[in-house]
Amino acid sequence: MSANLPNLKHLQYLLALHQYQNFNRAADASFVSQSTLSSAILKLEEQLGCQLLERDHKSFVFTPHGEEVVKKARQIIVATTELSDYCRHYGMPFGGNLRLGSIPTIAPYLLTDLAEICQQQLPDVSLYLREDTTENLMRMLADGEIDVAILALPVPQHSFQQKVVGRDAFYITGNSALINKVKQDPDYHQLPQHSIFLLSQEHCLSEHAVSACNVEDQGLIHPFYASSLTTLIQMAHYHKGVTFLPKMAVDKGVVSQKDMALEKMPDDMYREIGLLWRTTSMRQRLFLKLSQLVTDLLDVEKIHKS
Amino acid sequence: MSANLPNLKHLQYLLALHQYQNFNRAADASFVSQSTLSSAILKLEEQLGCQLLERDHKSFVFTPHGEEVVKKARQIIVATTELSDYCRHYGMPFGGNLRLGSIPTIAPYLLTDLAEICQQQLPDVSLYLREDTTENLMRMLADGEIDVAILALPVPQHSFQQKVVGRDAFYITGNSALINKVKQDPDYHQLPQHSIFLLSQEHCLSEHAVSACNVEDQGLIHPFYASSLTTLIQMAHYHKGVTFLPKMAVDKGVVSQKDMALEKMPDDMYREIGLLWRTTSMRQRLFLKLSQLVTDLLDVEKIHKS
DNA sequence: ATATCTTAATCACTATTTTTAATCAAAGAA
DNA sequence: TTCTTTGATTAAAAATAGTGATTAAGATAT
Numbered sequence: 001m002s003a004n005l006p007n008l009k010h011l012q013y014l015l016a017l018h019q020y021q022n023f024n025r026a027a028d029a030s031f032v033s034q035s036t037l038s039s040a041i042l043k044l045e046e047q048l049g050c051q052l053l054e055r056d057h058k059s060f061v062f063t064p065h066g067e068e069v070v071k072k073a074r075q076i077i078v079a080t081t082e083l084s085d086y087c088r089h090y091g092m093p094f095g096g097n098l099r100l101g102s103i104p105t106i107a108p109y110l111l112t113d114l115a116e117i118c119q120q121q122l123p124d125v126s127l128y129l130r131e132d133t134t135e136n137l138m139r140m141l142a143d144g145e146i147d148v149a150i151l152a153l154p155v156p157q158h159s160f161q162q163k164v165v166g167r168d169a170f171y172i173t174g175n176s177a178l179i180n181k182v183k184q185d186p187d188y189h190q191l192p193q194h195s196i197f198l199l200s201q202e203h204c205l206s207e208h209a210v211s212a213c214n215v216e217d218q219g220l221i222h223p224f225y226a227s228s229l230t231t232l233i234q235m236a237h238y239h240k241g242v243t244f245l246p247k248m249a250v251d252k253g254v255v256s257q258k259d260m261a262l263e264k265m266p267d268d269m270y271r272e273i274g275l276l277w278r279t280t281s282m283r284q285r286l287f288l289k290l291s292q293l294v295t296d297l298l299d300v301e302k303i304h305k306s
Numbered sequence: 307m308s309a310n311l312p313n314l315k316h317l318q319y320l321l322a323l324h325q326y327q328n329f330n331r332a333a334d335a336s337f338v339s340q341s342t343l344s345s346a347i348l349k350l351e352e353q354l355g356c357q358l359l360e361r362d363h364k365s366f367v368f369t370p371h372g373e374e375v376v377k378k379a380r381q382i383i384v385a386t387t388e389l390s391d392y393c394r395h396y397g398m399p400f401g402g403n404l405r406l407g408s409i410p411t412i413a414p415y416l417l418t419d420l421a422e423i424c425q426q427q428l429p430d431v432s433l434y435l436r437e438d439t440t441e442n443l444m445r446m447l448a449d450g451e452i453d454v455a456i457l458a459l460p461v462p463q464h465s466f467q468q469k470v471v472g473r474d475a476f477y478i479t480g481n482s483a484l485i486n487k488v489k490q491d492p493d494y495h496q497l498p499q500h501s502i503f504l505l506s507q508e509h510c511l512s513e514h515a516v517s518a519c520n521v522e523d524q525g526l527i528h529p530f531y532a533s534s535l536t537t538l539i540q541m542a543h544y545h546k547g548v549t550f551l552p553k554m555a556v557d558k559g560v561v562s563q564k565d566m567a568l569e570k571m572p573d574d575m576y577r578e579i580g581l582l583w584r585t586t587s588m589r590q591r592l593f594l595k596l597s598q599l600v601t602d603l604l605d606v607e608k609i610h611k612s
Numbered sequence: 613a614t615a616t617c618t619t620a621a622t623c624a625c626t627a628t629t630t631t632t633a634a635t636c637a638a639a640g641a642a
Numbered sequence: 643t644t645c646t647t648t649g650a651t652t653a654a655a656a657a658t659a660g661t662g663a664t665t666a667a668g669a670t671a672t
Contacts, residue, residue, distance in 0.1 A: 076385045
């Protein structure tokens with residue numbers, strides 16, 4: 001009944017080849033000889049009964065079909081690695097390496113506290129942090145490069161396990177006169193041209209802020225986009241404009257300029273924070289525990305501040 | 307970096323052993339000798355670094371950990387089989403074997419039509435039908451024993467891809483006097499004791515009907531539960547009670563007794579029909595096509611009848 | 613009580629597969 | 643030209659998978 005399934009090692013070689021796009025480098029990275037890798041790919045092609053590479057005497061490219069096989073192979077290798085890791089740490093559901101990814105508008109403000117709490121509450125976990133965009137982190141999560149991500153929701157359609165861990169209110173900061181105006185009449189369209197500063201597009205914070213405040217009108221938004229919250233604040237300060245900040249950043253004191261006003265925005269303006277992990281992961285318990293820790297962390301800060 | 311991953315063949319042997327709970331029978335089923343299977347399991351245990359079986363000189367049981375490894379191993383084998391099948395049928399996205407499961411209150415009334423349409427629209431697909439309970443079908447879907455399921459929604463929490471394909475209205479049938487009463491005043495609590503007949507509990511139709519009609523009150527429901535729609539109708543007929551039927555069954559003329567009334571229930575009483583498949587499947591396109599066919603089928607019948 | 617059957621593990625051995633080192637042929641670059 | 647880099651090929655070596663016969667320990671039957 002069940003067919004002649006490919007060898008997992010061969011699939012690993014295929015992934016290496018896809019990553020390095022070069023037989024020699026892929027072989028080196030896999031700690032095998034180039035001929036091993038070459039024949040493994042040939043064997044795979046024979047076994048699967050289809051062409052994975054298009055060869056042209058000097059070099060090669062993956063066929064479209066090969067690309068799809070690589071994707072699936074990656075799923076399989078990720079799942080098997082999960083199994084292997086799970087067994088290695090069996091009996092220690094709250095142990096082992098934990099590769100956690102988060103975005104630049106969360107990581108600096110949440111993860112230092114979280115790392116400390118993890119050290120106390122999950123002493124057997126070795127935490128490895130990674131900062132990147134939502135898009136990249138989702139790719140890395142799917143590919144098994146990280147184990148869990150802390151993101152601002154909602155995230156594009158996906159098939160991960162998701163756990164909401166709290167809300168992060170938006171603040172508005174910047175020129176006192178403008179802030180006062182908005183405070184009295186919360187219509188952002190009264191603001192001068194180019195007086196709203198945002199992060200560059202790869203940061204989801206901008207989307208969330210814009211959609212929360214209904215300021216799609218391009219004229220209001222300054223055409224230069226900042227690449228970090230620190231820069232963003234400085235730009236708003238220097239150009240006497242305003243910008244939006246998440247509460248977790250505000251709590252860490254990112255606004256220190258004396259002549260900048262800082263106001264919490266209405267209660268319905270917030271971003272949701274959530275944990276994501278692979279549905280196939282065998283460490284649900286750890287991730288739920290971690291979710292609880294982050295939930296508590298966000299709650300404590302809420303109570304502390306209010 | 308990446309660990310020494312287990313051999314897929316060994317994982318297959320592990321699954322066979324789990325299925326047969328006996329080394330000899332599992333070995334036979336895997337077309338290898340008992341010693342091969344025995345040493346494969348030992349090797350797996352060594353490689354994964356943990357005990358999968360508890361042996362007691364005569365027989366064995368899987369350890370709790372072994373059971374979890376089996377579950378994960380099944381995922382891995384299913385994924386690899388998907389890859390292999392995908393390659394075998396590459397270039398024919400609408401070809402190959404399609405194992406479709408459905409429940410007893412859908413299968414007899416929908417699948418004959420669907421099979422015919424498939425033969426026309428998807429001539430390269432070989433359709434294999436399977437009828438079972440929602441619970442069993444979900445297990446079979448997860449374990450790769452079927453490729454797609456047509457179920458009545460909602461189904462318990464799961465991680466499958468789901469596509470709603472239409473609505474199936476509820477009808478009420480049975481004793482004319484009772485039906486007339488309900489028709490004038492749609493309060494089911496006026497019905498006599500034990501006059502509502504339902505399918506046995508493993509059929510989700512009962513749940514859906516009960517929750518749709520708000521008749522949790524046990525007194526109304528007859529304490530004998532039918533095991534098929536045909537029996538259900540006969541029971542309602544014989545005992546002069548009433549019962550609920552899905553439109554797709556009504557359309558196929560399951561109510562033929564002259565002295566039985568048949569009324570469509572209010573528009574908000576229906577069950578949703580949906581297709582489910584593994585998120586990891588490589589045949590999304592086929593399943594979406596199939597969804598469309600079923601959607602059309604349900605729509606046509608709706609138009610045809612109204 | 614004894615013999616027989618069934619169980620999974622083990623052993624010595626064989627077959628198969630994987631890997632290697634060395635080489636080859638083709639294409640650029642110096 | 644000569645040198646380097648590319649992936650494919652070869653034959654030999656190493657590792658792995660598989661086999662049948664055997665064993666030990668319970669269970670069952672006589």
